[in-house]
Amino acid sequence: MKKVLAIVLALAMVFCFAACGNKESGKEENLVIKVGVFEPQTGDNGAGGKQEILGVDYAHSLYPTVDLGGKTYQIELVKVDNRTSAENGPSAAAELVNQGVAVVVGSYGSGVSMAGGTVFKEAGVAAIGTSCTNPQVTSGCETYFRVCFTDPFQGPALAAYAYDTLGVKVAYSLGMNGSDYDLGLMHYFKEAYEKLGGKVVEEYFPEGTSNFVSYVNNAKAAGAGVIMAPVSINYAQLIVDAAAAQGFEGTLLGSDTWDNNQVAKSAVGKKVDVVVTTFYQEGGDPNFDKGMKAFINSSSDNLANNGGNDQVAAVTVMGYDAYMAAYEAIKKAGAPDAASILKAMPSCSFEGVSGHIEYDEIGDAKRDVAYIKSANTTTGDWDFVKIQQVK
Amino acid sequence: MNLVPFLISGVSIGGQYALIAVGYTLVYGILRLINFAHSDVFMVAGLVMVYMTTSLPMQYALPIVVVATVALGFIIERVAYKPLRTAPRMSLMISAIGVSYLIQNLAYYLTGGLAKPVTNLIPWISDTITIFGQVTKRVTVITPILTVLIVIGLVALIKNTKIGLGMRAAARDFEAAQLMGIKINGVISFTFIVGSFLASIGAMLYFTNFPSVAIGSGGMPGLNAFVAAVFGGIGSIPGAVVGAFIIGICQELIKGLGASAFSDAFTFVLLIIILCVKPTGLFGEKTIDKV
Numbered sequence: 001m002k003k004v005l006a007i008v009l010a011l012a013m014v015f016c017f018a019a020c021g022n023k024e025s026g027k028e029e030n031l032v033i034k035v036g037v038f039e040p041q042t043g044d045n046g047a048g049g050k051q052e053i054l055g056v057d058y059a060h061s062l063y064p065t066v067d068l069g070g071k072t073y074q075i076e077l078v079k080v081d082n083r084t085s086a087e088n089g090p091s092a093a094a095e096l097v098n099q100g101v102a103v104v105v106g107s108y109g110s111g112v113s114m115a116g117g118t119v120f121k122e123a124g125v126a127a128i129g130t131s132c133t134n135p136q137v138t139s140g141c142e143t144y145f146r147v148c149f150t151d152p153f154q155g156p157a158l159a160a161y162a163y164d165t166l167g168v169k170v171a172y173s174l175g176m177n178g179s180d181y182d183l184g185l186m187h188y189f190k191e192a193y194e195k196l197g198g199k200v201v202e203e204y205f206p207e208g209t210s211n212f213v214s215y216v217n218n219a220k221a222a223g224a225g226v227i228m229a230p231v232s233i234n235y236a237q238l239i240v241d242a243a244a245a246q247g248f249e250g251t252l253l254g255s256d257t258w259d260n261n262q263v264a265k266s267a268v269g270k271k272v273d274v275v276v277t278t279f280y281q282e283g284g285d286p287n288f289d290k291g292m293k294a295f296i297n298s299s300s301d302n303l304a305n306n307g308g309n310d311q312v313a314a315v316t317v318m319g320y321d322a323y324m325a326a327y328e329a330i331k332k333a334g335a336p337d338a339a340s341i342l343k344a345m346p347s348c349s350f351e352g353v354s355g356h357i358e359y360d361e362i363g364d365a366k367r368d369v370a371y372i373k374s375a376n377t378t379t380g381d382w383d384f385v386k387i388q389q390v391k
Numbered sequence: 392m393n394l395v396p397f398l399i400s401g402v403s404i405g406g407q408y409a410l411i412a413v414g415y416t417l418v419y420g421i422l423r424l425i426n427f428a429h430s431d432v433f434m435v436a437g438l439v440m441v442y443m444t445t446s447l448p449m450q451y452a453l454p455i456v457v458v459a460t461v462a463l464g465f466i467i468e469r470v471a472y473k474p475l476r477t478a479p480r481m482s483l484m485i486s487a488i489g490v491s492y493l494i495q496n497l498a499y500y501l502t503g504g505l506a507k508p509v510t511n512l513i514p515w516i517s518d519t520i521t522i523f524g525q526v527t528k529r530v531t532v533i534t535p536i537l538t539v540l541i542v543i544g545l546v547a548l549i550k551n552t553k554i555g556l557g558m559r560a561a562a563r564d565f566e567a568a569q570l571m572g573i574k575i576n577g578v579i580s581f582t583f584i585v586g587s588f589l590a591s592i593g594a595m596l597y598f599t600n601f602p603s604v605a606i607g608s609g610g611m612p613g614l615n616a617f618v619a620a621v622f623g624g625i626g627s628i629p630g631a632v633v634g635a636f637i638i639g640i641c642q643e644l645i646k647g648l649g650a651s652a653f654s655d656a657f658t659f660v661l662l663i664i665i666l667c668v669k670p671t672g673l674f675g676e677k678t679i680d681k682v
Contacts, residue, residue, distance in 0.1 A: 042504025044605075050505075083504075177652065203651050208611050210601040211404060213527075214646035217396040221647075234506035238603050245519055245600075246396070247526030262508055266602075 031073040033066065033336045035326055036080070036096035038106030038116055038127065039319075043084030044232035047260060048108040048315050050305040052130050053079065055319025056105060057302075058295045059327070066330050073336055075327075082112045084232075086180070089115025097123040102338045103329060105322040108315060110134030111180035117141035126342040128325045130318040131256055131279065134184040138363040145345055147321045147357055148256070148279050149367035151181075155188025156390045157277050157370040158228060158253055163196040165386075166251055168225030170199045174215055174239070176231055177204045185230040185255055209235070212242035220248060230255035237266040240375075244270035251275055259314045259373065261307035264382050267375040274375035278314040280354045281371040281384045288353045292316065311381055314354075314371070321352035396525045397647030398640065403531040403600065405639025406538035410593030411616035412623070412631035413542065414586030420562040420626035421582050423480060427487040428467055430613020431494040432587055436460040436594035437509075437604035438498060444511040453513070457591045464587025465580055473576065498606050509602035517599050530599045535636075537596070541589065542632050549628075554581055562626065611655070615642075618662045624675025633673060 037056055040049035056077065066073050078099050082092035089107075093116035096104055104120060104127040107113045113132035120127045121143045129137055129146035133154055138144045162168050171193055175182030183204075190200040201222040203215060216239070219227050227250065229239055236258045243252055244267075254263070254276040267274050282289055293310045296302045303310070325348065330336070333344035349358035357365045369389055373382040411433055418426045439459045443452035471490045475483050516530040549555035557578040560568040569575050597612060598604055616631075619638045623630025638661065642654045665672060 042499065044506070046503070046505045205651065206655050208605075208607050210603060210605075210608060210611075211400070212601075213400040213531075214397055214643050215651065217400070218646065218649070218651070220396075221393065234603055234605060237506075237508050238601055241602050245526070245528045247519065265510070266508060 031071055031336070032076050033073045033330060034076050034078050034099060034101040035060075035323070036078050036099070036101035036104035036106075036125075038080060038082055038093060038096060038104050038113075039108055039130075040084040040112065041079075041081040044234050045084040045109045045112075045257075047233050047262060047307065048131070048257060049081075049084075049106075051260070051307070051313045051316045052106070052108050052319035052322075054296060054302060054305055055130075055292075055316035055321075056323045058292055058316075059320045059323035061295065062291075063324075063327055066327065068330070068334055068336060075330075082107055082116060084109060084112060086111040086115040088112070090119050092116060093119035097125060101125060102336060103326045103341045104128065105319070105326055106130055107132055109181060110137055110184065113137045113144070114140065114180060117144045120144065123338070124342060125338045126326075126329065126345045128322045128329075128345075130322040131315050132181070133256060134180050135364075136180070136184070142363075143342055145325070145359055145363040145365075147325050147352065147354070147365045148318050149370060150364055151185045151188045153367060153390060154255060154277055154370060155185055155190075156192035157388045158185075158189050158255065159192035159196060159198070160390060161275070161277070161372060161388055162226045162228065162251075162253055163193060163198050166226060168198070168250065170201070170222060170224045171226045171228055171253075172219035172222055172224035173200050173202045174219075174227060174229040174231070175202075175204055176209075176235065177206055179207075179231075181257070182230050186228075189228055189230075205235075210238055212239050213246060215239075216242045216246045216248050219250075220246065225250040226253045227251075228253040230257060232257060233260045233263060236260075236263045240266045240270070240272055240274060244272045248272070256314065259382065261309055261311055261313065261380070264375040265307070265380040267377050268380040270377060272375075272377065275385065276373050276375075276382075277370040277388060278373055279371065280312075280314040280317040281373060282312045282382070283384070285353050288317075288320075292320075317353050321354050321357065324350065324352055325357060394644060394647050395523050396527070397643045399522065399525055399527060399531060401640035401643030402636065403534045403639070404643060405636035406534035407593050407597045407600070408612060408616045408619050408639050409538050409542070409632045409635035410589045410596070411612060412619040412635045413545065413628055414590050415617050415620040416623070416625055416628060416631040417558075417582050417586050419620070421558060421565075421579060422472070422483070424472070424483050424487060425617070426586075427484075428471075428490040428494060429586065429590065430609035430616075431491050431498075432460060432464055432467070432609075433590045433594050433597075433613060434604065434606070434609030435463055435494060435498065436591040437598040437608060438502065438507060440595060440598060441507045441509050441604055444509070444513070449511075449513065453595065456595060457588060460591035460594070461584050461587045464583045464590070468580055468583040473579075495606055502606065504606065506603050506605035506608075509598050509604065512602060513595065513599050516596075528600060530596055534596045534600075537592070538632070541592065542628060545585065545589075546628060554578065558582060615639075615658055618658050621662060622665050622672055624672030626676070627672070627674040630672055630674030 080092045089112040110132040131148045133151045175186045251273045258276040259278040296310045328348045328350045333340040372385040440456045471486045557573045619634035620631045623634030645654045
């Protein structure tokens with residue numbers, strides 16, 4: 001009996017291998033370009049990463065193939081989960097490189113992008129940052145490009161809004177210890193705000209904090225009119241809740257990370273004023289919005305990944321534009337290999353959904369506007385406030 | 392400097408730590424086991440609360456949270472600890488660490504690794520009120536009162552009932568208690584049930600105050616509660632409660648004094664000091680190892 005079983009198992013294995021072999025040999029006939037998607041799907045930034053992947057998926061569904069030298073190449077998305085934190089960045093990036101991707105889009109979150117950047121640099125693969133706004137992502141890595149604005153722009157934009165538009169003289173700024181993104185943006189905010197004549201009180205919380213009550217009380221004690229907290233979505237929700245519970249009367253000022261449906265929803269029915277700076281305002285491109293919403297509504301998974309409704313988040317748009325940037329670069333390179341794409345990258349320019357995209361000498365898209373949105377505490381949607389420019 | 396709001400929130404968070412700390416201390420008292428899975432049971436209670444309150448009316452959802460948490464605590468003991476009753480204590484400890492990771496990974500799988508916001512908060516206790524001129528949630532005021540009442544009830548139960556007598560006997564001398572005819576498995580199961588019950592109440596209060604449940608949400612409160620239990624003298628219920636209140640209040644006061652970056656570090660400095668100066672903790676009894 002045992003012998004029969006052993007033979008059956010052995011045969012099953014042989015068939016398995018045979019099946020695998022067939023598949024692989026079948027694949028070689030198709031021409032494939034692999035595009036890596038380097039995004040967090042779990043951890044503090046998991047929700048944001050999933051929204052960016054939605055944008056990438058939608059763009060891929062519209063442009064699944066590219067014609068190079070008379071041959072049609074299929075574009076295949078290779079997704080890895082970089083798990084939000086910088087220590088997982090290199091291994092996730094190495095996985096993409098090992099899979100032979102020709103170009104990478106992502107990530108949400110600056111720390112993990114910087115960590116992954118060194119791997120992409122060594123491999124000579126171009127990476128296109130979606131919403132990682134810390135300047136060091138591109139300045140410290142020749143192969144990293146970016147489609148979003150940077151913190152040296154976003155910090156002053158937030159500062160100008162708080163000082164000029166809200167007329168607040170004291171700001172309280174709060175970030176997570178050890179987060180490149182949080183600390184970087186806090187630095188640029190403080191610099192710009194003090195230049196305008198305001199005063200900034202800074203504080204940091206350890207990773208995994210859920211009790212923000214005392215931080216809000218510190219902001220009140222400091223007489224701050226705004227709490228500027230460039231933190232992850234999860235912390236943003238808790239800060240909104242704590243500010244409402246402690247009766248904070250000023251404005252909660254969030255950065256691009258706050259532009260998420262769950263943050264807006266957490267403000268519903270509460271006495272809070274939540275304002276964020278972001279890359280895109282829904283309605284900026286009605287055709288795109290319509291297609292994107294249809295794509296989100298096309299499956300319950302997509303809907304869940306977008307936070308339960310079909311409002312188009314700015315990071316989804318950045319995911320879309322990053323894929324388009326990769327697509328344009330592949331077309332311009334005219335070849336499917338990483339080296340040619342990397343060479344073609346700097347001179348690319350195209351009309352993205354979030355505006356015209358071309359790169360400066362360090363690889364950042366040239367941006368001069370940020371959109372200001374506020375959370376509607378009745379509907380749980382984001383309302384457009386104004387376009388913020390920096391003098 | 393007005394420290395009143397920090398005191399209020401310190402007392403409240405202390406109460407929530409206390410409810411977790413009692414779970415640690417009870418189990419340690421009887422099994423001499425640091426139940427590493429306890430903070431994850433706390434986290435699961437929070438997750439169950441998120442899922443139940445969004446799908447069921449409050450009056451059904453909350454009892455289900457309690458029942459599910461108690462069932463989880465009971466099952467963990469039966470599956471992971473009971474078969475190791477005669478094994479060396481180190482095996483038991485490793486089993487506890489294993490259970491902790493198993494629960495976290497299951498939660499990871501179920502939630503997709505994302506933090507779950509508590510959207511349907513428990514009404515009334517999540518309302519905003521004004522106390523001593525400070526605006527806060529009602530749960531902040533209710534927590535310490537509820538904690539003290541529950542702990543008084545628990546102490547009365549241990550002092551006056553037969554099962555309580557069994558628990559005290561098992562804590563004093565495990566083997567002799569068995570020889571005296573105490574059904575030790577029943578007593579241990581009951582201990583886990585009580586511990587998980589308190590954790591579920593603690594989770595409901597904690598996640599009403601801070602409405603978001605992540606996989607690691609149990610970590611910091613669990614660690615603080617464990618330090619509280621050691622600080623108060625592990626094995627002693629009043630010790631755990633007093634320790635939890637001290638740690639909660641000190642942490643919040645430190646934030647109020649402008650050294651917020653050090654509030655967690657303080658907990659562990661306190662632990663080191665107490666272990667050096669008084670290794671048995673504030674209320675701990677000196678154990679004499681008999682040959």
